[in-house]
Amino acid sequence: MALSGFEGFEKRLELHFFGDDPTILKLGLRKLDFDFIQQTLEAVQCTVVSAVGNSYFDAYVLSESSLFVYPTKIIIKTCGTTQLLKSISPLTYFANQQLGLTLFSCRYTRVANVNHHMNEFRSKWKTSNSSNHSHYDMSSNTVNACKSYPTNKNKSSSYTIEICMTDLDPTLARNFFRRPYDGKTGDSAGKEMTELTGINEIKKEALICDFAFDPCGYSMNSMHGEWYSTIHVTPEDGFSYASFECIGSTDDDNVNIVHMLRKVVQIFRPGTMSVSTTTKSFNECNNEEWTRVVAGAVENMGFKCRSCAMDHFPEAGSVVFQTFSALRRKSG
């Protein structure tokens, strides 16, 4: 934990539900009322600072990261001393009572001992349905990324990429500090940071909901159809950290994954980073292809791959983890 008491590394919870009523399933969990969401977040110890929605899902920027609500899926990321697991019980209870939805799977990931760069990774995935109960538990001492899985099992082309970056370039990190007495709101200062840093160029056609904290710190969610990306930045020297996560599909011709990875790296120029890629495929060639794509994108930007690991989860798909460190930092 940083001296300030603030720890940027996120914990992540993903809940999947199912139900029988097609009229309810159209909006599903998006019908949970806002007061209830706020009360649940209060128990977790964070609040909503900004929100946006499209026809597929709602995205909330939180004081401590993000919340995404789809008709049958909820993803919450929080950091610091938040108590994320306290949201499970109210969410499952109200989803059941108000909407007749039943919890199908629950996944929680967190990174431990980050301030000592122990890179310890813990992941728990629990799935259940009427015929089958299973529990997967994975740990590794070489990885510091969280992983997630796309909801729609029919979309084998969907992927999740998560990047955890530490030791941000101090000059670039300064872009995420507000000027004293700037007279701006969190929203307008956030928009300015989005444009100044080039975050708006990662996925040009996406709708962005951004927020700048005072005196520093930045969060954004972006929506593009059913896909999202999210960035959270802790720019303070000594414990600087930024995370990027996106869910997308390789069928989406508008997305150039290499461009996206390079742009993210350019915006932060971290000293170290881990990249975690999750896909539905169980095919080893697919994993090797992802490994090559990610390494190819960042290695010619002055990064060296320090470790690479792959794993398969019967209910979830494949995960590739790669860690990189900067060979030397370019100035400016």
Ligand SMILES: C[S@@+](CC[C@H](N)C(=O)[O-])C[C@H]1O[C@@H](n2cnc3c(N)ncnc32)[C@H](O)[C@@H]1O
């Ligand atoms: C962007 S927020 C959200 C945390 C996110 N998980 C991350 O990785 O950074 C964290 C940054 O905002 C700053 N900050 C300022 N006011 C804050 C507040 N009221 N709540 C949370 N973070 C705040 C923190 O010092 C830190 O630099």
